[in-house]
Amino acid sequence: MSRLSLVLNTLMLPERRAVIFASKGVISMALSLFMAMYLQLDRPYWAMVSAIFLQVRPESGLVIEKGFIQIAGSTLGGLFGLMILDVFMPYPLIALTLLALWIALNSGLAAYVHSMNFTYGFAMCGMTAAMVVLLFFSSNTPDSQTAFSIAQARISEICVGTVCAVLVSRLFWPVTVIAGLRMSARTTINKSMQYLALELDPNGSHDGRHQHADSILESVMAMTDDASAVFYEGPKGPARSRAISLLCNRIMSLLSMAQILGRFQRNHPELMSADFSQFLQQLRAGFIRVAEVTDYEQAYLENQQLRRRVLDFGERSDQSPLETRMTQTAAELVTALGLILRAYQALAVPDQQLAGATRLQPHREPLLGAVNAIRSGLVFTVGAVIWMATGSFAAIMMMILPVVFSIMFSRLPGTILKLVFKSLMIGALAAIPVGLLALSILARSSGDYEVLILVLALPYFLGLLLLANRPTLPFGLGFCIPFTIIVRPGPGMSFSADVPVSIGLAILCGIAVLAVIFTLITPPGGKRLQHRLLESTTRDLRDLLNHESPRDWYNGRMGERLLKLSTYDMASGNKDRSMTDLGFTGLNLGHAILTVLHYLKSIPDEEYPASFSRWHSALADAYLDASRGIANEDFDKASRQLLNDLQSTQCPQQTRDLIEGISNRLQLTFKRTAASVSG
Numbered sequence: 001m002s003r004l005s006l007v008l009n010t011l012m013l014p015e016r017r018a019v020i021f022a023s024k025g026v027i028s029m030a031l032s033l034f035m036a037m038y039l040q041l042d043r044p045y046w047a048m049v050s051a052i053f054l055q056v057r058p059e060s061g062l063v064i065e066k067g068f069i070q071i072a073g074s075t076l077g078g079l080f081g082l083m084i085l086d087v088f089m090p091y092p093l094i095a096l097t098l099l100a101l102w103i104a105l106n107s108g109l110a111a112y113v114h115s116m117n118f119t120y121g122f123a124m125c126g127m128t129a130a131m132v133v134l135l136f137f138s139s140n141t142p143d144s145q146t147a148f149s150i151a152q153a154r155i156s157e158i159c160v161g162t163v164c165a166v167l168v169s170r171l172f173w174p175v176t177v178i179a180g181l182r183m184s185a186r187t188t189i190n191k192s193m194q195y196l197a198l199e200l201d202p203n204g205s206h207d208g209r210h211q212h213a214d215s216i217l218e219s220v221m222a223m224t225d226d227a228s229a230v231f232y233e234g235p236k237g238p239a240r241s242r243a244i245s246l247l248c249n250r251i252m253s254l255l256s257m258a259q260i261l262g263r264f265q266r267n268h269p270e271l272m273s274a275d276f277s278q279f280l281q282q283l284r285a286g287f288i289r290v291a292e293v294t295d296y297e298q299a300y301l302e303n304q305q306l307r308r309r310v311l312d313f314g315e316r317s318d319q320s321p322l323e324t325r326m327t328q329t330a331a332e333l334v335t336a337l338g339l340i341l342r343a344y345q346a347l348a349v350p351d352q353q354l355a356g357a358t359r360l361q362p363h364r365e366p367l368l369g370a371v372n373a374i375r376s377g378l379v380f381t382v383g384a385v386i387w388m389a390t391g392s393f394a395a396i397m398m399m400i401l402p403v404v405f406s407i408m409f410s411r412l413p414g415t416i417l418k419l420v421f422k423s424l425m426i427g428a429l430a431a432i433p434v435g436l437l438a439l440s441i442l443a444r445s446s447g448d449y450e451v452l453i454l455v456l457a458l459p460y461f462l463g464l465l466l467l468a469n470r471p472t473l474p475f476g477l478g479f480c481i482p483f484t485i486i487v488r489p490g491p492g493m494s495f496s497a498d499v500p501v502s503i504g505l506a507i508l509c510g511i512a513v514l515a516v517i518f519t520l521i522t523p524p525g526g527k528r529l530q531h532r533l534l535e536s537t538t539r540d541l542r543d544l545l546n547h548e549s550p551r552d553w554y555n556g557r558m559g560e561r562l563l564k565l566s567t568y569d570m571a572s573g574n575k576d577r578s579m580t581d582l583g584f585t586g587l588n589l590g591h592a593i594l595t596v597l598h599y600l601k602s603i604p605d606e607e608y609p610a611s612f613s614r615w616h617s618a619l620a621d622a623y624l625d626a627s628r629g630i631a632n633e634d635f636d637k638a639s640r641q642l643l644n645d646l647q648s649t650q651c652p653q654q655t656r657d658l659i660e661g662i663s664n665r666l667q668l669t670f671k672r673t674a675a676s677v678s679g
Helices: 001-010 016-038 044-056 059-086 090-111 118-135 144-172 179-201 206-231 237-267 274-292 296-314 319-345 366-390 394-399 402-407 414-443 449-468 470-487 498-520 526-546 550-572 578-600 609-626 635-646 653-678
Strands: none
Touching: 001 016, 001 449, 001 470, 016 044, 016 144, 016 206, 016 449, 044 059, 044 144, 044 498, 044 578, 044 635, 059 090, 059 144, 059 206, 090 118, 090 366, 090 402, 118 144, 118 206, 118 366, 118 402, 144 402, 179 206, 179 274, 179 319, 206 237, 206 550, 206 578, 237 274, 237 296, 237 319, 237 550, 237 578, 237 653, 274 296, 274 319, 296 319, 319 653, 366 394, 366 402, 366 498, 366 526, 394 402, 394 498, 402 470, 402 498, 414 449, 414 470, 414 498, 449 470, 470 498, 526 550, 526 578, 526 609, 578 609, 578 653, 609 635, 609 653
16 A cells, blocks of 8 residues: 555544544644633644644553653753853854754764653753744844743743643543553563474574564563553552563563574584473473463463473483583573563552563664764754844744654664655645645634634644554654644734745755755664674673673663664665574573573682683673684683583582583584674
8 A cells, every 4th residue: 555545544544543542632732722822822832732742652651751751851951042042142153053062962862762752852852942042033132031931931832732631641532551561561472482482493484583583572672662651650550660671671581591492402403312302392382382371370370380391301310411401491481481471460460579670771872873963963054054044934943843853763764764754744745735724714713712723623633643543653743743833823823825835845845954964864884783782792791790680681781782683684684684693692691691600609609710700701702703703712711611610619510510501502602603604
């Protein structure tokens, strides 16, 4: 279906969910306009713009969270704008330069967060400062009182729109974040079970495994983003937020251990006994049964039975050190699955005994932050040059809306960005004639509030229908925001055509400039970013033991990192997905270090082998070398030294066998990885 057909289908045959969403949006904007007019704010339509931005995700918790962030960002931006004017009021060029740097800073910092709500907060911080400074210099009475009045009005308008959007979200057809999270969690757990079954299937396909892993990582990061908003949904919100963090964190552990078992089975069948091979297939059948049941109690019971079978198999004395370690990995995997199921149940009935876990953290890449900063700074600078050359009020829109869009959409891949900018331009283009039609009707009316709502309700309703569906969201955003600024609803409206048209054309030009700058200035190549991701993983491996909860900390650090490696791999057309595999190897290594440390803690302090530190350091070096196609032999030497040192301690034989099994597996992994990358 073409994008135009998709738009028409959305407008002509809307889903019930979209109709409710659009109805709530119209009520929210009508209420915000009424309150802004009642309070006699200068530009009531900015309260409507604030309400529109809060409608992008209608769930109550997300609206409340975004509302707080929007108010905080607007207040900080307004204060910075006042600070610029207080010092550089007589020097407009210096003030605009500082404003461009402020916008660039906020855009760069936005690259360090993953949640769209927090990204939007940085956008509001930059936009409010720009509005205060630009409206001040375009005013007829540029003095200190005017500057303060402008800042106060802008922040007040944002606050009015925020409060109205939150009230409507809570009172009319409320939708909660936790309801969507429960559905997402259930789907992700089932996908994880299917992934486990694929990993343990000797005939499973490489593409199938990666498709499942990619889907799981996307779901996990999406749930992590929404977990903070659950906090605002009633007294049970904090406990549910912790449960989501625990569930996502343990799914990362699950993926790590599944990879270990799957790679061992696929790559080294000669090291497996017939009994162990049969055990893995029984394990696979158990995961399939867990995925098939629909009741939590039954799923938990199936997992407990599976855990008993794993423990029974682990008591055998005829296993090699490698098989002993693999059996222990299977036991840890089943234990993690039990925690995941408990965390899922805690979303419905909070479990106070369930410990929390570190949330998955966004990967912070300075290069991407620098690119975003340069893009947004240039977008503002181009608009500023045009404004200074023409003195047109419409040119101000080139420095506000495009800057907001540049921050909000900076994380999107280049191919998607092109479609988004095109959709924004089509929406903004449609807003011009519709806005002129609305103004021509309003010119014949009394201009009262009731007439405003009657005339504007239908255009907003149609625009919000597009905003309700993700594929058509850019069309809706491109229509609703420019339409509001073109019409500028309020008590002192202008009905001449020249100003609305010039504003609409300025917005179109700003989006066009934005698209050109994003096309010319692109992030570094995928290969370079992939290697930086792997270097970051190596640094985390070295730093792993310096944290209070190292397993949770490491899982949290690896979440988005794995997703980015997968995304770059797919974009490069790399069919063997070697970089994604390297990312999962890095995840496995963190768990291997912690497992060895756990075994060594059974040894008295005075006999604790100092060679473990050398083994730990050699492991991190071997991983980085393997990612470059280099076979590092230092890890083999460090492993032999560690095992030799353990012979002279009171370390139990079973513990030595387990550590030997881990070391042997890792040696095989590094050799295989180096050969794969160099070949």
